[in-house]
Amino acid sequence: MSSVTLSRNRATSRVIELRRGNPDVRVDGVITSSPEAYTLTVDPGRQVVTIVSRDPAGAFYGVQSLLSLCRDGSGRYTGEVPRATVRDAPRYEYRGLHMEVARNFRSKEEVMKVMNVMATYKMNRFLFHLGDDEGWRLEIPGLPELTRVGGRRCHDLSETNCLLPQLGSGEDNSTSGSGFYTVEDYREIIRYAADRHIQVIEMFDMPGHSRAAIVAMQARQARLRELGDPTADAFLLTDADDNLEFMTVQNFDDNMVNPCLDSTYRFLRHVLQEVQRMRRDVDPMRTYHFVGGEVRDVFVNSSACRRRRLDRNGVREYFAEQVSRIAADLRINLSGWVDGLMDTNENPLRRLSNIHIAMVWNNAWSDGGANRAYRMANAGYKVVLGHSTHLYLDHPQEPDPRERGLFWATRYTDARKMFWYMPDDVYSNVDVTYTGEPLTRQGYCARGPDMCLPLQRPRNVIGIQAQMFSEMTRTAGQQEGLLYPRLLAVAERAWHRAKWENVSDDTARNTSRVQDWSRFANTLGYKELPFLDSLGVAYRLPLPGARGQGRRWNVNTEYPNHNVQVSYGNGGTWNNVVSDTVTAPDEEVPHFRTRSPGRQRYSRVVPSSSVNVAASSTVVGLITSK
Known part of the structure; x- marks a missing residue:
């Protein structure tokens, strides 16, 4: 096989040419307009590699493909690349990973390591989950308690110095239960991501899952009241006079931000303004994931919501509208979890101008929520699929009690199941309940007339996203064992539509996808997993x-x-x-x-x-x- 030997010296041969232009990449017979499309040509005669793209992102992905062609079976780069012609473009514009660091903190270096792998496999969105019940992980100037109290766990019953230990974090703040990113840390992370064409989207969970912020703002109130500061109550997130009773699935009864308090939105505006300042000269903030889910019905009984005369749906709409107004003032787009963008009857809320993306997650077949994605897309929302049955990385990889992971949506999710995920037809993914009982598409759809609503606006489904929650991962190695190699299967489905996805006959489709999986598994075993070894990635070894x-x-x-x-x-x-x-x-x-x-x-x-x-x-x- 003829090849090109690459050189580091300036020359007219043995070089890589990066050209700006319109690459001849066709999707369904039409030249694609994707800025991430590229062509890659290896010419052994001229000893030249040429990459053509309209946008730097396309050139970057062309280089990733070139590097892949240069790797041998041990993961090392040989400096030689065989004759090749590649015309490539992504299936989806949004190819994401959601990574939560509130339950167990991951260092700046560990986050960058994840981003490096993402970039290698052409993933371009990083939903950074920085605040939740168990921790607040980003320094916010002007609100030091967020990290001094909300970013640490230790044995302090008053919770004026830290949050109480949980999730095995121990009695002091020396473990992964504690930690936060300074402003400079965060700027470095943002710069690292931007250099790899990864857009970071911040997420501070609100109005649910907000205990770390709530406790921190109560500590701020206590400190400033002792000083006689009149602004002590300015950023409170709950009303001490309300005695609202509720219990979350994580057994919290004090983790809900009151969506009817003016101070809630004063707090959020301050946080977003500071994040904007951090990012302004590095990679400007474009989108904030405002979450929006779990607006508990209990708040209709709060004094603030009663004054506003809001019912259950009114509280949800009010929260979305207020966050939208703040974001509009700051010229930021919004995304949110689907349950925060639907009323109590699961009808989409009126789409506000700057709420661009609905992220659909809970499609557990036992609960019958698979139609949410199509409800939102048909209503005009841009939809990202993050389905819990196939794209959650904190589920076990085998149906074995000794395996790490939770199984509230499905009993297990291995790399093959993720590779076989069919985002173009979500109902074709129906397989088993979370207890392992087999299901069929026909049986699932027969439960009711609206169970399998058709997708009328397919262009509104813009991507897929893997979800990495950290309850089960106290070490970086434990997290890497859940991330890899499954994330590579998600990256493959996000970039490439398999031919078997368009096969209507179940038997023929299954035969084709088994063959395709065999090819992918061989690629993992002989090429990609040795490459991850060379990066020091502790991917899960197969049993x-x-x-x-x-x-x-x-x-x-x-x-x-x-x-x-x-x-x-x-x-x-x-x-x-x-x-x-x-x-x-x-x-x-x-x-x-x-x-x-x-x-x-x-x-x-x-x-x-x-x-x-x-x-x-x-x-x-x-x-x-x-």
Whole structure:
């Protein structure tokens, strides 16, 4: 195969040319207008690589493809690239990752590491979840309590110095329960993202999930009252005279911002103005994710909402309108979770001019909310799909109680399930309830006339987003084990529409997508996972699969290029499985694990003692497919 050998010296050959122009990339037979489209041509005769794009983002993605072509099976760059002609454009304009750092904090360097992987796989939106019940993670000038109190956890029953420990954070502030980004830290993060064509979208959860901010502003009030400062109450988020009773699913009864207080919006305006100042000369703030969900019906009984004569739907609309007004004054667009943009009957609220995006998340098949995406798109909202059944990275990767993750929406979500996600027809993704009971599209849609509302305005679905919540991840390694390699499958679906998505016959489609998954799994095993190894990314190693019959066991792994190892007894000595079979010595119990291609990491051990080895056929872990 002919190739180009790249040079670092100035020359007329062995060079990379970046040209501004209209790349000849066609989608459905029409030249695309996407600013992220590019063409990549490798000419061995001239020893030149040429990348053509209309926009710097397209050139950047062309370079990412070039770097991928230069990598060998160990993840290293060879400096040679084979003859190639690539015409490429994204499927969606919004290819996102939502990352929450309130429950467990991640350092500036860890955030940048995630962004680096995102950029490699052409993801371009980072929804940065910086405030929630359990922590506030961004320094806001003028409101020091937000990070002094809301950004730390320790043993202080009064919560005047910190929040109480939770989620295993311990009694002091030395763990991932504490931490925040200074203004300079944050500016560095924003600059790093912008250099990689990633737009950061801030999110401070309101009006629900706001306990860290509420407690911090109460601490501010107490401090300033002692000083006799008349502005002590200026940024309060709750009314002490209201005795409202509620309980959230996380067992909080004091985490709801009152949407009818003027001080709520004074607080939000101050926060957004300071974030704007941080970003102004780095990468100006374009969008704020105002959340909007969980406006509890209980607030209709608050004195402030009674004065405004608001009913349940009126409270939701009032909150959206007030946040929209602040954002409009600051020339910021808005996005929000879908439940904050619907009334109590799940009808879309009147679309305000600067609310551009509705992020749709809860489609748990047991709850029957899959039509929310199409309700919002048909009403004129731009929709980003973040479906909990397929795109939540804090769900377990196997249906096993030893796996890390929650399972309120689905029992498990592995990389193959994410790779098989079909965003063009959300009802085609119907599979199982969260307890594992099988479902069919026909059965799901037959529950009622509105269960499977048709999509009338498909152009309003503009992207997909993976969701990373941090309740289960106290370390960076734990988070990386949930992020990767599943995020690569999400990136693939966000950039590329698979041919099998357009196949209407279920049997033919399944055959095609199984073949496509096999190709993708081989690419992961032989190329992308070794590359993640070279970056020091602690991706989740696949569990070994083992099927036993007497003393004889057949073994395999989910991705190729990973060794299965076997041990007998207490696991003190491990041996590579040379072929696909193992014959256990008499009265010995085999244990299995997977070793990474770099031979530096190992999967969780799968003991055959957890099953009846004497049975005629028993299965441990994975084998072929689930």
